[in-house]
Amino acid sequence: MFFSDIETDDDRDMVIDLYNKYKNLMYKVSYDILRDKSLAEDAVQSSFIKIIKSLQKINKISSPKIKNYLVIISRNVSINMLNESKKLITVSENPDEIHSGGSGLDDIILRRESVSKIAEAIKSLKPIYRDTLLLKRVYGYSDAEIAELTGVSEETARKRLMRARNKIIEYVKREEDNNDD
Amino acid sequence: MxxxxxxxxxxxxxxxxxxxxxxxxxxxxxxxxxxxEEIEFSEEHEEKMKRIFARENRKLRRKRIIKYSKRCACAMLAFVIAAGVGIYNVEAWRSKVLNFFLEDEGVASKVILELDESSEVSHSNATDSTQLSVSYIPEGFDIADIRDYFILYKNVENPDIYFDVSSSPIDANIYIDTENMTQEHITINGYDAVYLEKESYQSVLCYDDNWVYYISGNIGRELIKIAEHVKRF
CATH class of the missing domain: 1.20.5 (Single alpha-helices involved in coiled-coils or other helix-helix interfaces)
Structure with a gap:
């Protein structure tokens, strides 16, 4: 039997529309990493196969967030391709730097404006942490799906999420300290 | 806390x-x-993207042919009906096909069935109370999956050998896989039909006054004999 990730004509039209609208952007993201026209085109193709598979996650997302999602997919597909071509071994996360939940928050004060501050902290993160966090929080990816897309183990994906959280707390604390001074 | x-x-x-x-x-x-800035993609890339979209499109179309129902039919009921215990009067929604052909759309073809517009077609009621039945099953095959619109048979000794039968209302939009397949026009129970074949996959598309049937698998021309014994009652 044949099941499709594209469920309706609307889904199919959306995918083609996404491609026509954002293929240049996705190519640019991929080319910046791979530095090869042919590989960048391959990355766009692979990215779209992943996007089709995850269509149900994105069909209700607003336009700016979709654009960011496509960049995340393209970047990670391209990085994986680059790693594969260079046979790079991903450096494992340093467990000493990973703290479990509930740490360090007592020192910061959460206010309404903290959302903007935290958003700035997220934007300042390195892409590997930022992508992991956004895939989880915004695009509804499971740890396993994040691991598959980013080419790491589930354990590493979880550590990256924790590390991203800790870095955000550090950023907010630092900002507050600066304001106090 | x-x-x-x-x-x-x-x-x-x-x-x-x-x-x-x-x-x-x-x-x-x-x-x-x-x-x-605008990127000039290679022709090869655009061709690959077309294939990716076409593949998904084809899956969608196949899915429509099958029109899976969420309700699973009982195998015993299907055989009871196959034995001739009809529960629905098809005369109430009889339609008539004036013309039948396949319209090539690249990797798939649209099934064109030109209907007599004066015929009464009301399948929405019929789909709830009719059952797909197959009254000829080659020796060594058994039901592996059964739904309202679909029955899959697998060879008992070698499950890789299979055939399936699906049905769809005659006025539905139907597409079938015709990529790299040869077509032979045949007749099934007095109606025009087509036998499609490629190395490892064959299919028969046929119809009656109310339903289109699609029989596919990897058992060659035996599918034609099966097609002669497929019916919705």
Whole structure:
């Protein structure tokens, strides 16, 4: 039997529309990493196969967030391709730097404006942490799906999420300290 | 207040804010992305993208042919009906096919059945009370899956050998896989039909006054004999 990730004509039209609208952007993201026209085109193709598979996650997302999602997919597909071509071994996360939940928050004060501050902290993160966090929080990816897309183990994906959280707390604390001074 | 994981209410508030901030960051970053310059993609790339979209399109079309119902039919009921215990009067929604052909759309073909417009077609009621039946099954095959619109048979000794039978209302939009397949026009029970074949896959498309039947598998021309014994009652 044949099941499709594209469920309706609307889904199919959306995918083609996404491609026509954002293929240049996705190519640019991929080319910046791979530095090869042919590989960048391959990355766009692979990215779209992943996007089709995850269509149900994105069909209700607003336009700016979709654009960011496509960049995340393209970047990670391209990085994986680059790693594969260079046979790079991903450096494992340093467990000493990973703290479990509930740490360090007592020192910061959460206010309404903290959302903007935290958003700035997220934007300042390195892409590997930022992508992991956004895939989880915004695009509804499971740890396993994040691991598959980013080419790491589930354990590493979880550590990256924790590390991203800790870095955000550090950023907010630092900002507050600066304001106090 | 501390929960079983050692998290405080403060942690909970931070989690909520973190999610809201992530949404904001994703939106901000999307808006900050500049429109890149136009890229001239290679013909090979565009061809591959077309194939990716066509493949998904084909899956969608196949899915429509099958029109899976969520309700599974009981195998015993299907055989009872195959034995001739009809529960629906088809005369009430009889339609008539004036013309039948396949319209090539690349990797798939659209099934064109020109109907006599004066015929009464009301399948919405019929689909709830009719059953797909197959009154000839080659020796060594048994039902592997059965739904309202579909029955899959597999060879008992070698499950890789299979055939399936599906049906769809005659006035539905139907597409079938015709990529790299030879076509032979045949007659099934007095109606025009087509036998399609490629190395490892064959199919028969046929119809009666109310239903289109699609029989496919890897057992060669035996599918034609099966097609002669497929019916919805």
């Amino acid at each position: 501390i929960d079983e994981k050692g998290n405080t209410a403060f942690d909970g508030a931070f989690e909520v804010m973190l999610s809201a901030a992530a949404e904001k960051a994703a939106e901000d970053m999307g808006e900050e992305i500049q429109k890149p």
